[in-house]
Amino acid sequence: MTSEGIQQGVMRRLYLQIYLTIIAILVIMMIAVGATWRIAATSRFDHAIEAASDFVETDLPPAAAPRPAMQRALEGLGRRLRADLALYAPDGSLLASVGRPIPPGRLGRAAAGWVPGPGGPSWLLHLADGRALIVRLPRPPLRPGFWLIAVLAALAGAVAIGAWPIARRLTRRLERLKSGVEQLGHGDLTARVPIEGKDEVAALAASFNGAAARIEELIKSHKMLLANCSHELRTPLTRINLALALVEDSVDPARREQLKKDIAELDQLIDEILLASRLDAVRTPERVEDVELLALAAEEAARFDAAVEGEIAVARGDPSLLRRMIRNLLENARRYGGAAAPDVRVGRLPDRRAWIEVRDRGPGISEPEREKIFEPFHRLPGSAETGRGSGLGLALVRQIARNHGGDAMCLAAEGGGSRFRVVLPVVG
Numbered sequence: 001m002t003s004e005g006i007q008q009g010v011m012r013r014l015y016l017q018i019y020l021t022i023i024a025i026l027v028i029m030m031i032a033v034g035a036t037w038r039i040a041a042t043s044r045f046d047h048a049i050e051a052a053s054d055f056v057e058t059d060l061p062p063a064a065a066p067r068p069a070m071q072r073a074l075e076g077l078g079r080r081l082r083a084d085l086a087l088y089a090p091d092g093s094l095l096a097s098v099g100r101p102i103p104p105g106r107l108g109r110a111a112a113g114w115v116p117g118p119g120g121p122s123w124l125l126h127l128a129d130g131r132a133l134i135v136r137l138p139r140p141p142l143r144p145g146f147w148l149i150a151v152l153a154a155l156a157g158a159v160a161i162g163a164w165p166i167a168r169r170l171t172r173r174l175e176r177l178k179s180g181v182e183q184l185g186h187g188d189l190t191a192r193v194p195i196e197g198k199d200e201v202a203a204l205a206a207s208f209n210g211a212a213a214r215i216e217e218l219i220k221s222h223k224m225l226l227a228n229c230s231h232e233l234r235t236p237l238t239r240i241n242l243a244l245a246l247v248e249d250s251v252d253p254a255r256r257e258q259l260k261k262d263i264a265e266l267d268q269l270i271d272e273i274l275l276a277s278r279l280d281a282v283r284t285p286e287r288v289e290d291v292e293l294l295a296l297a298a299e300e301a302a303r304f305d306a307a308v309e310g311e312i313a314v315a316r317g318d319p320s321l322l323r324r325m326i327r328n329l330l331e332n333a334r335r336y337g338g339a340a341a342p343d344v345r346v347g348r349l350p351d352r353r354a355w356i357e358v359r360d361r362g363p364g365i366s367e368p369e370r371e372k373i374f375e376p377f378h379r380l381p382g383s384a385e386t387g388r389g390s391g392l393g394l395a396l397v398r399q400i401a402r403n404h405g406g407d408a409m410c411l412a413a414e415g416g417g418s419r420f421r422v423v424l425p426v427v428g
Contacts, residue, residue, distance in 0.1 A: 022159070023156075026156040026159055027156070029156075030149075030153070030156055059073060059076070059077050060073050060074070060077070060087070060127070060131075060133075061073055062129065063089075063129040063130070063131055067095060067096060070087060070095050070096040071096040073096075074087055074096040074097070074098050075098050077098075078098035078099060081135065081137070082137075083099065083135050083136060083137045084097075084098060084099030084100045084102055084135070084136040085097065085098040085099065085102075085133065085134070085135055085136075086098075086101070086102040086133070086134045087131060087132075087133050088131065088132045088133075088134070089130075089131060090129075090130035090131060090132075095131070099136075100136070102122060102134050102136050122134050122135060122136040123135045123136075123137075173196055173197075173201050173202075173205070174201065176193050176194065176205075177193050177201070177204065177205055177208060179193075180192065180193035180205075180208060180212070181208065184212050184215070186284060187284060189212070189215060189216040189219055190216065191212060192209050192212060192213075193205045193208060193209060195209070222277065223277065223278075237263055237266060237267055240259075240263060241260075241263060244256065244259055244260070244263075269392070272392040272393070272396060273392070275324070275396060276376065276392060276395065276396055276399060279396070279399040279400065279403055280399070284403065285317050285318040285321060285403060285404060286318065287318045287319075287320075288316055288317060288318065289316070289317075289318075289319065290314050290315075290316060290427065291314065291315050291316070291317055291319050291322050292312060292313070292314050293312075293313045293314070293315055293322070293346050293354055293356055293424070293426075294308070294310050294311065294312050294313060294346045296319070296322060296323055296326060297310075297326055297344050297346055297356055298344075299323075300323060300326045300327050300330055301326075301330065301342075301344045303327075303330075304330045304331075304333075304334055304341060304342065305341050306330060306333075306341050306342045306343060306344050306358075307341070307343050307344065308344045308345070308346075309344075309345055309346075310344075310345045310346030310347055311346060311347060311348055313346060313347075313348050313354035313426045314426055314427050314428060315354065315404065315424045315425065315426045315427070316404075316425075316427055317404040317424070318404075321400045321403065321404075322400065322404070324396065324400065325396070325397050325400040325401065325422065326344075326356065326358075328393040328394065328396055328397050329356075329358040329394075329397055329420050329422070330342060330344070330358060331393060332358075332360075332393050332394060332420070333358050333359070333360035333362075333420070334360075336360060336362045336363075336380075337360025337361050337362040337417065338360070338361050338362050340360075340361035342358050342359060342360050342361075343358070343359045344356070344357070344358050344359075345357045345359075348426065349423070352425060352426055352427075353406070353423050353424065353425055353426060354423070354424055354425075354426045355421050355422065355423045355424075356421070356422045356424070357419055357420065357421045357422075358419070358420045359413050359417055359418070359419045359420075360413075360417045360418055361416065361417045362416075362417050362418060363416070363417075364412065364413070364416055364417055364418050365380065365410055365412075365418050367412075370409070370410040370411075371410075373394050373410060374394050374395055374397070374398045374408065374410075375395060376391065376392055376395040377391035377392065377395075378391055378395075379391050394408075394420075397420070397422065401422045401423070401424065404424055404425075405424065405425045406422060406423045406424035406425060407422070407423055408420065408421070408422045408423075409421050409423075
């Protein structure tokens, strides 16, 4: 899966988490409201039943009355209440009943109240003389509890439907903010995000825009400073070259050649500093076209009498930068590789990548130093005393490679020396 697909998956999980959190809160609210209603309703029914037991007892004959009298009284009470009734003696035996049969249920419970059982819930009333009356009211088409649950469910559904676009809108704003951060990270200093609303996300977007504007301003100032410095440094270099040409006959030839090399090295250093600064500011090539790597390597290797072999590979990139990358590798190999000419090879990898490798015949580089040599101005031990190189050549190689979606590395070579390999994505 690509990094873009992974990031989209992360944002999708984010808005699903927000949405599911809202739904979970609604479910918890429904359960809490239902439980509260049930407890309150049960409590009210229990108090009402306890009070009703006093009134019911006046309509029933005493416990010593014959059973037919109890049956007649219970039938009259049943007609008024329109309910199923069952009257039990203190020992649990049935004295009289009206309507559908009602099982004894929990006659042994101490307090009056709701009694679960077949045919629907019933209510137990304890009479003062020890008898128990179980009342089962006819089940209404829809109980009040059902209506409460239905209303809560409808409310939860409406909130759930309304919460989806809200959660999606929030995550879309976060996606746009993430996209702006990625654009800025890839070198697009003009990247900004729209400020929508007045919440924390909008404040974050405003902070990002302010930071991006400040970074763009600093980079522009940095570029202007480097451009001015390069101009101001090259002006005296031009005057020195002119003065050297005027006094050419009066200066020792060896001294004159050394001065020319020093001036050329300083001019190259200025150029490398400017290029490194530009690559830092712009992380992708400014000019892109198809570049045949083997042909480009052969052209540069001809300047150093280096042998070239390999296979054709076409990359998309800036030809001048890729040419500079190969030239820096060859110059590094010539500088530190001894008298033998370097070797250049170009090959392809199965995953649509190609590699360019420059091998020298020098003393080699120890493993701890192989990564450090790509740092700007890092020099191997002993190279500073010889005055060879500025320490920017290999740093530019890695910058250019990464600017084109690849990388550079240093490897050990069989039989001595070092192999500098650059891996780049290719087309076809």
